[in-house]
Amino acid sequence: MRYFLPDSQDLVDPSFDFDTERRLATRQRQRDDLYAHEVFTERAYDGILVSKGIVDGFGATTSRYTLAQRQRLLRTGAPDFFRLSRVKWGAIPMMGDCGAFTYVKEEKPPYTVEDLASFYVECGFDYGISLDHVILAYQPEWDQTGALAEMQERQELTLSLAQNFFDLHQRDALPFTPLGVAQGWSPRSYARSLKELQRIGYRYVAVGGMVPLKTHEILATLREMNCVRRDDTRLHLLGISRIETVQDFARLGVASFDSTAPLRQAFKDGKDNFYTLQRTYTAVRIPQVEGNPKLQKLISSGKLNQERARELEKACLEAMRRFDAGEVKVDHVLERLSRYEEFYDGEASHQDAYREVLEVRPWKHCPCDVCRTLGYHIILFRGAERNRRRGFHNTWVFYRRLQRELGLAAA
DSSP: OEEEEEOSOOOBOTTOBTTTTBOOTTOOHHHHOBOHHHHOSSOOOSEEEEEHHHHHOBTTBOOSSOHHHHHHHHHHOHHHHTTGGGOSSOOOOEEEEOOGGGGTTSSSOSSOHHHHHHHHHHHTOSEEEOOOOOOOOOOTTHHHHOOOHHHHHHHHHHHHHHHHHHHHHHHTTOSSEEEEEEOOSSHHHHHHHHHHHHHHTOSEEEEOSOTTSOHHHHHHHHHHHHTTOOTTOEEEEETOOOGGGHHHHHHTTEEEEEOOHHHHHHHHSSSOOEEOSSOEEOOEEOOOTTTOHHHHHHHHTTSSOHHHHHHHHHHHHHHHHHHHTTSSOHHHHHHHHHHHHHHHOTTOOOHHHHHHHHHHOGGGTOOSHHHHHHGGGGGEEOHHHHHHHHHHHHHHHHHHHHHHHTTOOOO
């Protein structure tokens, strides 16, 4: 089973100095910053998924690409844009999709089948997912009572677009492998979509709209789909990363999936920020006085004193440095962290979680390139350069957990 990392232009600046927190003035983001596949010497994912909605932006979802980046992606193609020729792991296939979540509130997709196919060809993707319209309603009882007209229309539209996409692909002999998209509101309705997509000719089918579903609902849907799935049809799960059930997924025909969860948990989750092969840990929060919007707002409103905030922040950073060097004990660090946390958020307390992670020091035992290079900075919840690198680390660990669950050794 292959894991595709969805692209959101997550890069790190190799010139960033973690002691002074400054970067080279001559740094140019696209030229100098590094993708995860340029940071790790060992494989951290099997492929990259790029969404047209992320590249172009739509509605409230702003593009993650500058105009110059969009033009260069289309001009040079994705393999050159992502500098894949430098990667030592071996091949990294590229998969494209329309980014249906960016226009989920619209009545119809804002693109045509021709728009999407042209995007895939210009980017040089290896796989292209057909145009779809997400159904965000899991209601198995609708199989008896009848689904809402809007949901039925979305399913019919998705299947109709899949037919057009497949016909265009065949007629013009487009140079990528096409995937149809199955949408539904119940196991039975998803199975119907799969059956129709196979009739059209698809042998690789992406399953969409499952992100909000619970694991038992996903498995129930895959079991129903498996009843109509041809032996030579493979499935791709869009946005799903339930690693505890990957063997069940594999038995039900899932050949690949994509998810940003390991990367995003590094800085979006309230507690599970740092992955190990056995468990997760909470990262140590030391907000930047000059760069944290919430802290800056409290200072600007006069609720917090800026100089005092700087003193407490500096004391925490110094305590972490000395702790990692073996000069002070855990209690010394916790006392500094507690004083700062009480200052900027009197209602929060991470002391138990911090004691746990500081006593174990999991970054000391991690062999990934990020931990070996960054040291204790990886556990600090502080600014994009540290947080994103922790996301890279999580992705690397996640890939190894996946290989372990599948009984494979990570390359």
